[in-house]
Every structure is written in C-alpha cells, then in structure tokens.
Amino acid sequence: MSSDASVIRVDRVGKHYLMFDSPRARLKQFVVPRLRRILGLPDKRYYSDFHALTDVSFHVAPGETVGIIGRNGSGKSTLLQLICGTLTPTTGKIETNGRIAALLELGSGFNPEFTGRENVYLNAAVLGLGAKEIDARFDDILRFADIGDFIDQPIKTYSSGMVVRLAFATAIHVDPDILVVDEALAVGDAAFQQKCLDRIRQLQRRGVAILLVTHSTNALIEYCDRAIFLKKGTLVMDGDCRDVVKAYADDLVLDEGGELLDLAVEPECHEPQVAVVVDDDAASVSVPIMVESVALTDPSNRPCSTVAFSGILRVRVSVRVNGVVPEPCFGIQLSSVDGISLWSVTTQMMGVQLPALDPGVYHYEWELRTPFSGNRYVVAIGVGQIMNGEYRRAHRVSYAGHFDVLSQPHSGAGWLAPSPVFHVPRVVNS
Numbered sequence: 016m017s018s019d020a021s022v023i024r025v026d027r028v029g030k031h032y033l034m035f036d037s038p039r040a041r042l043k044q045f046v047v048p049r050l051r052r053i054l055g056l057p058d059k060r061y062y063s064d065f066h067a068l069t070d071v072s073f074h075v076a077p078g079e080t081v082g083i084i085g086r087n088g089s090g091k092s093t094l095l096q097l098i099c100g101t102l103t104p105t106t107g108k109i110e111t112n113g114r115i116a117a118l119l120e121l122g123s124g125f126n127p128e129f130t131g132r133e134n135v136y137l138n139a140a141v142l143g144l145g146a147k148e149i150d151a152r153f154d155d156i157l158r159f160a161d162i163g164d165f166i167d168q169p170i171k172t173y174s175s176g177m178v179v180r181l182a183f184a185t186a187i188h189v190d191p192d193i194l195v196v197d198e199a200l201a202v203g204d205a206a207f208q209q210k211c212l213d214r215i216r217q218l219q220r221r222g223v224a225i226l227l228v229t230h231s232t233n234a235l236i237e238y239c240d241r242a243i244f245l246k247k248g249t250l251v252m253d254g255d256c257r258d259v260v261k262a263y264a265d266d267l268v269l270d271e272g273g274e275l276l277d278l279a280v281e282p283e284c285h286e287p288q289v290a291v292v293v294d295d296d297a298a299s300v301s302v303p304i305m306v307e308s309v310a311l312t313d314p315s316n317r318p319c320s321t322v323a324f325s326g327i328l329r330v331r332v333s334v335r336v337n338g339v340v341p342e343p344c345f346g347i348q349l350s351s352v353d354g355i356s357l358w359s360v361t362t363q364m365m366g367v368q369l370p371a372l373d374p375g376v377y378h379y380e381w382e383l384r385t386p387f388s389g390n391r392y393v394v395a396i397g398v399g400q401i402m403n404g405e406y407r408r409a410h411r412v413s414y415a416g417h418f419d420v421l422s423q424p425h426s427g428a429g430w431l432a433p434s435p436v437f438h439v440p441r442v443v444n445s
C-alpha cells in the first residue's frame with residue numbers, strides 16, 4: 016500500500032471483456048490465431064473489445080463513505096467486484112488495506128446448498144475469523160437477520176429478502192475495515208432497510224470505510240461523504256454528493272429529452288414555462304382528450320424550476336378536447352429522476368367532479384405544496400375520462416417537466432404529502 020492513508024486506491028483501472036458474436040467465433044479465436052502464428056501469418060481477431068470500465072481512478076480514506084451512482088450498465092457492480100477482488104482489472108491497479116466485507120449481487124458468497132448457519136461460518140472464516148470468534152457473534156448475527164428457524168434450512172429455500180438479511184448481518188459482524196454494499200438493501204423491506212442504515216451509521220462512527228452503490232439520491236446525500244458518478248464505464252464526477260446528484264439528474268433529464276423544456280423558455284419571459292410535450296401514447300385526433308403543453312410556475316405564474324421546502328408549485332396544463340367528453344378525469348404523478356414513482360393522484364381520487372367538456376382547448380392547474388426532501392422531481396401528466404366508474408387514460412406525458420426542492424436542514428425524507436388542489440378547467444378557445 017502506498018504511503019497515503021487511503022484504504023482503497025483505484026488507479027487508472029479498466030475492465031475489458033472479449034465479446035464474441037457466436038460460440039463458433041469463440042472457438043475460432045481459440046484455434047485459428049495459434050495456427051496462423053505457426054504458419055507465420057498476421058494475427059486475426061474474432062471478437063470485439065467491450066470496455067465495462069475505462070481509466071477509473073479514486074481513493075477512499077478510512078472512515079469515509081463514498082456513494083456510487085450511475086445508470087444501469089454504467090459499471091458500478093464491476094467496480095465493486097474489482098475492489099473486492101472477485102474480478103481482476105484488465106488495466107491499472109487496485110490496492111485495498113484491511114478486511115473487506117461485501118454485499119455484492121444477491122446472495123453472492125453464499126452456497127445455496129448449505130444452511131444459513133453453515134454459510135455464516137463459511138463466510139466469516141473466509142474473512143479470517145476463527146470458529147470461537149464466530150461462535151461468540153453468532154447470536155447477534157441471528158438476532159439482526161431475524162430469520163428464525165430458517166437459519167438451519169438450505170439457503171436455496173430462502174426468499175431474496177432473507178438472503179440479504181443474513182448476508183448483511185454477517186457482513187457487519189466480522190469487524191470489517193471496508194464495507195461494500197451493492198444495492199442489496201433495496202431488496203429488504205422498509206423496516207429492515209432502516210435497521211441497516213442505522214447500522215451503517217454505527218460503522219461510520221467506528222471508522223469503517225463504506226462504498227455504497229445506490230439508485231436512491233436521498234440515501235446518497237444522507238449517508239455519503241462524497242459521491243462518484245459513473246457513465247458508460249467512465250468516471251464523470253467525483254465530489255460533493257449534492258453536486259454529483261445534480262450532475263446525474265441533469266444527465267438523466269437530458270437523456271430523456273428534457274432539454275426541450277429549457278429550449279422552449281425565453282430567458283426574460285414571464286409567461287409560464289412551457290414544456291414541449293412528448294407524445295407518449297402516440298395520441299392523435301382520434302384520442303378524445305390530449306395534453307398540449309405543461310408549465311411549472313410559482314403562485315404568481317412565473318416560470319419556476321426550483322421550489323423552497325414546503326413552497327407552492329403550480330402545474331399548468333393545456334389540453335385539447337377533440338369530442339364531447341362527458342366525464343373528464345385528470346391525473347398527475349411525481350417520480351424521482353431515476354423513474355421511481357413517488358406519488359400520484361387523479362381528480363376522481365380527490366372526489367373532484369368535473370363538468371362535461373365540449374371540443375376546444377382548456378387550461379387547468381394543479382397546485383402542490385412541497386414539504387419534500389431536497390431533491391429533483393419529475394412531473395408526469397395523464398388525461399382521460401371516467402367510463403363505467405373507472406379512469407380510462409387517453410394520453411400521458413411521462414416527462415412533463417421537473418423541479419428541484421431546496422433542501423432544508425432536518426427537513427427529513429419520506430413519503431410525499433403534496434396536499435394537491437385542483438383548479439377546474441376553463442376554456443381558452445373552441
């Protein structure tokens with residue numbers, strides 16, 4: 016290990032895979048190059064190189080918690096596996112200092128044929144604990160995992176949640192210097208997740224370095240000292256969690272076509288910000304009612320994309336009605352930037368009875384209070400009608416804009432309670 020105090024040093028690391036189009040190409044690659052070499056012919060390849068990680072460098076200090084964020088396939092799991100030594104880098108160097116306990120892919124490290132008890136002993140032994148040390152901790156592990164008599168059943172009979180419970184319980188009881196957690200916690204129920212996060216806090220106080228892969232930007236900001244953003248195998252950003260989350264969120268929104276929102280706004284314009292509608296449901300005139308535009312504004316109708324904690328956000332919607340709609344119904348949904356639905360409501364759920372709408376263009380408004388944790392939220396809009404007592408959606412815009420809520424110390428995190436108010440449609444033109 017180098018002279019600096021880091022417990023993890025990742026230096027210019029790359030991981031490449033050989034990709035073969037077919038088993039035949041793999042066989043050819045095995046045989047033909049050898050023959051060509053014997054015959055003195057130039058080399059020939061039957062594969063392409065896939066770079067799962069390229070030139071990634073960062074260090075982690077003792078006691079530091081680093082979050083890793085990135086879209087599916089960006090290389091997060093590969094990076095963790097390289098750090099844990101279950102994969103070897105193609106290029107570059109990784110050094111770690113201390114005992115690493117890891118929760119990698121679901122149940123990895125557990126043998127499905129062995130019982131939970133046998134697996135705990137096996138895992139702890141691999142990490143260097145003697146039988147007496149494991150005996151002394153076994154009851155604590157069992158209490159934390161809370162899987163009862165299943166401990167003496169083969170792991171293959173466990174639910175995925177039970178596997179994670181036991182794996183996490185084992186990992187935190189082996190006195191790790193480094194804990195690596197790859198999204199495994201997302202599998203457990205909410206109460207267990209909280210228990211794990213509390214335990215992560217304890218480990219942080221004890222000076223354990225933690226690497227946490229998560230899709231939860233809230234968890235990242237709340238638990239990590241710093242964050243790393245991976246994109247297509249490269250490290251895009253390494254720094255303050257809020258800055259990294261913002262860069263990640265911006266990137267996601269851009270990828271989803273969100274730049275259209277900003278392009279449609281005149282900088283000095285005090286007209287509502289107009290989102291260019293993405294036609295999700297391929298709506299056409301045959302659709303009875305469809306969204307034309309959506310604008311996010313403050314209560315004075317000024318364009319708004321940042322809201323104070325517990326502020327007011329207005330979502331102004333224009334819809335085109337193509338035929339008479341006897342019982343219209345409107346919906347709104349808030350999601351996290353990574354597409355997790357957080358809250359939704361329809362006028363039907365709110366008990367709002369809307370008048371029949373004749374053909375024409377209408378404006379209506381949702382007014383939401385934002386006592387939400389500091390984060391970015393994506394708005395989706397749905398419109399439709401009630402048929403046989405049920406909401407039938409005619410058109411949905413899954414990206415109708417986004418807004419950031421400014422975080423406030425001690426504002427907490429959790430379920431959204433937007434206290435929606437619906438302002439009934441008014442005709443703009445017929």
Ligand SMILES: Nc1ncnc2c1ncn2[C@@H]1O[C@H](COP(=O)(O)OP(=O)(O)OP(=O)(O)O)[C@@H](O)[C@H]1O
Binds near residue numbers: 032
């Ligand atoms: N053994 C392998 N052979 C070829 N490609 C691989 C192999 N393992 C991983 N990859 C590829 O490497 C890339 C990175 O995968 P990785 O699992 O690290 O991504 P990730 O960020 O953890 O994704 P997710 O969020 O979906 O878990 C992916 O494109 C994946 O298909």
